[in-house]
Amino acid sequence: MKYQQIPSSLFIKNRKKFMAEMKPKSVAVFNSNDIYPVSADSTLPFAQHRDIFYLSGADQEETKLLLCPDAPYEHLREILFVRETNAHIAVWEGEKLTKERATEVSGIKNVMWLQDFEKTLFEVMTYCDTMYVNTNEHYRSSVETETREARFVKWWKEKYPAHQVAKSNPILQKLRSIKEPEEIELMQTACDITEKGFRRVLGFTKPGVWEYEIEAELLHEFIRNRSKGFAYTPIIAAGNNANVLHYIENNQQVKDGDLILFDVAAEYANYSSDLSRTIPANGKFTKRQREVYDAVLRVKNEATKMLIPGTLWKQYHVEVGKLMTSELLGLGLLGKADVQNDDPAWPAYKKYFMHGTSHHIGLDTHDYGLLHEPMQANMVFTVEPGIYIPQEGFGIRLEDDVVVQENGEPFNLMRNIPIEAEEIEELMSN
Incomplete structure (x- = not known):
C-alpha cells in the first residue's frame, strides 16, 4: 500500500457498530475480492472489496473476516483469516500480512491462516442459527461477474441448508453512509x-x-x-x-x-x-x-x-x-x-x-x-x-x-x- 497506515481504532469501531445490529446467535462472513484475470497470466491490479476493508482494514487478496458476537468463547467472536505467507511468497510477490501485522492493521486479536477457515466456521455454525451473507444491493450495481462473495454464498447455502439467512448489506448501507x-x-x-x-x-x-x-x-x-x-x-x-x-x-x-x-x-x-x-x-x-x-x-x-x-x-x-x-x-x-x-x-x-x-x-x-x-x-x-x-x-x-x-x-x-x-x-x- 502507498498510503499511511490507518489507526486500527477505526476498524474496531466499525465492527462494533456492525455487530450491534446483528441478530442473536448469528455469524457474518466477509470476503476479499478476487484478482481478476485479463488473459494468459496477466491480471488486473488488485482492488479490495470495500466491505471487508471497512470492517478490518485488511487490504489484501484471499482474506476472510468472521464475526460472531454471541460465540461462547471470546477467540471465536472476531477472526481474520489471511493467506499463509512464507519466504518464497515474499520473494516472488512481496510482503504479505503476517498474523502479527494483520492484528496491528485490524485490531483483531485472533488471526488465522485461510486453510483453517472451514473447520473454524463449522464450529461457529454449531453455536448459531443465522448466517449473514454479503450481497451487493447498491442501487447502481449491475454485476455479471461471479464474485468471491457470490461463490461463498453458494457454497455456504449448500453446506448449511438448515440455518436462516440474513443480509449484511442493509446494515452496511446505513453504517457506511455516515462517516467517522x-x-x-x-x-x-x-x-x-x-x-x-x-x-x-x-x-x-x-x-x-x-x-x-x-x-x-x-x-x-x-x-x-x-x-x-x-x-x-x-x-x-x-x-x-x-x-x-x-x-x-x-x-x-x-x-x-x-x-x-x-x-x-x-x-x-x-x-x-x-x-x-x-x-x-x-x-x-x-x-x-x-x-x-x-x-x-x-x-x-x-x-x-x-x-x-x-x-x-x-x-x-x-x-x-x-x-x-x-x-x-x-x-x-x-x-x-x-x-x-x-x-x-x-x-x-x-x-x-x-x-x-x-x-x-x-x-x-x-x-x-x-x-x-x-x-x-x-x-x-x-x-x-x-x-x-x-x-x-x-x-x-x-x-x-x-x-x-x-x-x-x-x-x-x-x-x-x-x-x-x-x-x-x-x-x-x-
Missing part, C-alpha cells in the same frame, strides 16, 4: 491530492495539448502524493466532448476557444474524492461561456446549502431542478412555454441538465446510502450541476464533495480548489 471523523480525514486527504493535481494542470493546459497529456499530468501528481491514482475513470473532455456525460477516451487535441470539462479525482487509502471543473483552454472565458459558467456555479452554491439533516434526496433534486430551470430561462435556453408544457416525468430543464445533482461518496465513488431516508450529519455528498449545450459546442459541470453538518452549512472538502472564474483565469495567466 477518521474517514472524513482520509477523504480530505484525497481531496487535497486532487487539488494539487488540478493546480498543476491549470499551469500546463493551453491550446494544442492533448486530453491524454492532461490526464498524464494529473496521474503524475496523484501518485507522487501516495494515491494509487484515479478514484474512477477520468473524464477530460474538450469542446463538444463535454456533452458526452461519460466521455473517457481522452484522445482529442485541445483547440483555442475550447472549454475543457474535467471530472477527475484522486483516491487515498481506498477512499474516493470526486471533482468536476471546467476551464478555458486559452485561459479566458468568452462572454457566453462565462454567463453559463456563472449560472452553473450559482446552482451549485444554492444546492449545497440544501444538504442539511432531514433533507430527502428525491425532494432535494426537485428543488435543484427549480433552480436550474430559472437559470436556463435567464440564459435563453428555455422559454416560458417550454416550462409550462413540460412533462413532470422529464422536466424541461433535463434537456440541458440530464443527470442527478448529488450522490453519496466514501469508500466507493458512488457510495452506500439509503436514498429514501433523510440525510444525516456526517454523510458526504457530491454536488455536481451542469449545463450541456451541443449546439454551442461546450458543456460545463462543477462539482465539490461536502459533509452534512449537524448545525450550520455543509462543510466543503474541496473548499481550497479553485472554482471562481476570475481565480481560474488568473492562475492560468500566471
Whole structure:
C-alpha cells in the first residue's frame, strides 16, 4: 500500500457498530475480492472489496473476516483469516500480512491462516442459527461477474441448508453512509491530492495539448502524493466532448476557444474524492461561456446549502431542478412555454441538465446510502450541476464533495480548489 497506515481504532469501531445490529446467535462472513484475470497470466491490479476493508482494514487478496458476537468463547467472536505467507511468497510477490501485522492493521486479536477457515466456521455454525451473507444491493450495481462473495454464498447455502439467512448489506448501507471523523480525514486527504493535481494542470493546459497529456499530468501528481491514482475513470473532455456525460477516451487535441470539462479525482487509502471543473483552454472565458459558467456555479452554491439533516434526496433534486430551470430561462435556453408544457416525468430543464445533482461518496465513488431516508450529519455528498449545450459546442459541470453538518452549512472538502472564474483565469495567466 502507498498510503499511511490507518489507526486500527477505526476498524474496531466499525465492527462494533456492525455487530450491534446483528441478530442473536448469528455469524457474518466477509470476503476479499478476487484478482481478476485479463488473459494468459496477466491480471488486473488488485482492488479490495470495500466491505471487508471497512470492517478490518485488511487490504489484501484471499482474506476472510468472521464475526460472531454471541460465540461462547471470546477467540471465536472476531477472526481474520489471511493467506499463509512464507519466504518464497515474499520473494516472488512481496510482503504479505503476517498474523502479527494483520492484528496491528485490524485490531483483531485472533488471526488465522485461510486453510483453517472451514473447520473454524463449522464450529461457529454449531453455536448459531443465522448466517449473514454479503450481497451487493447498491442501487447502481449491475454485476455479471461471479464474485468471491457470490461463490461463498453458494457454497455456504449448500453446506448449511438448515440455518436462516440474513443480509449484511442493509446494515452496511446505513453504517457506511455516515462517516467517522477518521474517514472524513482520509477523504480530505484525497481531496487535497486532487487539488494539487488540478493546480498543476491549470499551469500546463493551453491550446494544442492533448486530453491524454492532461490526464498524464494529473496521474503524475496523484501518485507522487501516495494515491494509487484515479478514484474512477477520468473524464477530460474538450469542446463538444463535454456533452458526452461519460466521455473517457481522452484522445482529442485541445483547440483555442475550447472549454475543457474535467471530472477527475484522486483516491487515498481506498477512499474516493470526486471533482468536476471546467476551464478555458486559452485561459479566458468568452462572454457566453462565462454567463453559463456563472449560472452553473450559482446552482451549485444554492444546492449545497440544501444538504442539511432531514433533507430527502428525491425532494432535494426537485428543488435543484427549480433552480436550474430559472437559470436556463435567464440564459435563453428555455422559454416560458417550454416550462409550462413540460412533462413532470422529464422536466424541461433535463434537456440541458440530464443527470442527478448529488450522490453519496466514501469508500466507493458512488457510495452506500439509503436514498429514501433523510440525510444525516456526517454523510458526504457530491454536488455536481451542469449545463450541456451541443449546439454551442461546450458543456460545463462543477462539482465539490461536502459533509452534512449537524448545525450550520455543509462543510466543503474541496473548499481550497479553485472554482471562481476570475481565480481560474488568473492562475492560468500566471
